[in-house]
Amino acid sequence: MKQLSPLVGLAIALAACTSVSPDAPGLEPIPGSITYGGQPRTRLTKAPIGSPVNHQFRNEFGQRVEERYVIQPDRSLKLVTRRVYRGWPFSDD
Template structure:
């Protein structure tokens, strides 16, 4: 019984990590790929969102060249 409960808990936790991941917003790099930066490199992106807020995002280049969004910050002026 403990094994079944543990397996169910791990399944739920694995599914919730995607739910809490940072999601792209209009103006962000939502389908970015790069062949110019090596895997593990960090790419910064700064833009104004649809509401005029200054946003700064940090991406990491994955082994396949795709970009993984690591963080997003709302910049204050």
């Protein structure tokens, strides 16, 4: 039984965190995303094309969300990954 405890803890820790791969269909902006409601008015003109842009915010449930965007050749942002931290042990409340 003692050997099972660390595995259960690891399973809970991994289950608390979800992410979406860059190739996942349907990765759409959610409220709080930089591109929710369209591209931002200002463009990142000095950042190299292909540069990552990280963004963190809280969703409507108070969960921490991390998103990564990539700067496209037209200077727009493409949402490529999203990770939602769902409660213990990753909550920082």
